Amino acid sequence: MRSSWSFRRYGGEIKSVTEDFKDRIGPNMFKGMLLNKFPVAVKELIASIDARKFRTAVLKIGGIHHKNLVQLEGYCCESNHRFLVYEYVKNGSLEKYIDDSALCKELTWRKRVDICLSVAQAINYLHSECREFISHGNLKCENVMLDENLKAKVSECGFAIVDGEAVYCAFSAQRDIADFGMLVLTLLTGCRDQSDLCEWSYKESIEGNAANVIDKRIEGGANSNELERVLRIAFWCLQSDERRRPSMEEVVAVLEGTLSIDLPPPPF
Structure with missing residues (x-):
């Protein structure tokens, strides 16, 4: 550096x-x-x-x-x-790791939880700790990079090309929060098809089968208490009623284990 x-x-x-x-x-x-x-x-x-x-x-x-x-x-x-x-971030995108069966094995349960927290901290910084509010506007696995220690760094924040013009993203915090929820589900499940990912994972969770949603490529499985906490915050982030969604500061607190939350109503 x-x-x-x-x-x-x-x-x-x-x-x-x-x-x-x-x-x-x-x-x-x-x-x-x-x-x-x-x-x-x-x-x-x-x-x-x-x-x-x-x-x-x-x-x-x-x-x-x-x-x-x-x-x-x-x-x-x-x-x-x-x-x-x-x-330059050495190991490339999170998308690359999720899509590659060999690389994906390096994403242990602990690494995945740490990635969720790191991304949440980055977005909270943009929303609450910059001189003025900044929305990412396009948060997804392709825009989360992994360094040599597989620590996450969010890329391409606040910038987009719209109709051939460069624009500063003026999206709301709510878009980033929902995108974060979907990114968490993608990372936990290893599933890139998002068409019914939220509905399926929520149904499994409320029926007591949360372990069924975990990416089978995670060696050793997941910590059940952490899994419940991370899934719950993802479902809260994906609430169709934006007023029910947490702030990114609250998301960070939940992932750090300093704030408890209940299972939300169906997010769809």
């Missing part, structure tokens, strides 16, 4: 940073190396994005810092290029 940080604007050196975009690590994403040997991930965006709106969107989120957020290091806004420069 570097001893100091500064958000900066990049120019033509993006090509040399990525060695002519030779190491693709994801859709429109390339690994790069700064002159100080600090690795970065460079995301290419469509060139037609309005320059002024792009800069406005990027600068709104360029100064936020949290251990559980992937740091936006800088950007490039040249005449026909738009890039975002992120901190």
Whole structure:
């Protein structure tokens, strides 16, 4: 890690940073190396994005810092290029681990609970601890990265491309809270098909069969008390009546074990 940080604007050196975009690590994403040997991930965006709106969107989120957020290091806004420069996170996305049967075995029950807590802490920071409220707007497994110790860092917060334009996400906290609930269910079950995931897992839970929803690839199974607590907070987050949903601060407290909650009514 570097001893100091500064958000900066990049120019033509993006090509040399990525060695002519030779190491693709994801859709429109390339690994790069700064002159100080600090690795970065460079995301290419469509060139037609309005320059002024792009800069406005990027600068709104360029100064936020949290251990559980992937740091936006800088950007490039040249005449026909738009890039975002992120901190490089070694192990890639949570999605990759869930979809790969071999990698998934590394996601023990303890790791999964820790990931839920880390993501909750990151979103709570955006909602409550920044100078102004920031919504993530697109929280999902693809945007949760895992470092060398499989600790979670949330990526691409507060920024979206809508109709070819860069915009600062102005979604409500409620969208993030519901997205978090679905992410938790996906992580616990290992199921990427979300069509009836909430209904099925809730039914199993209220019938006393919560253990049935756990990803069978988790060696050693799950701690039953933790499982009940994590499922309950997920169901509260997914309540169709937004007024019933907890704040992210309350979500963090539940996952830390300092706040007790009852089983909610059906969330659908």
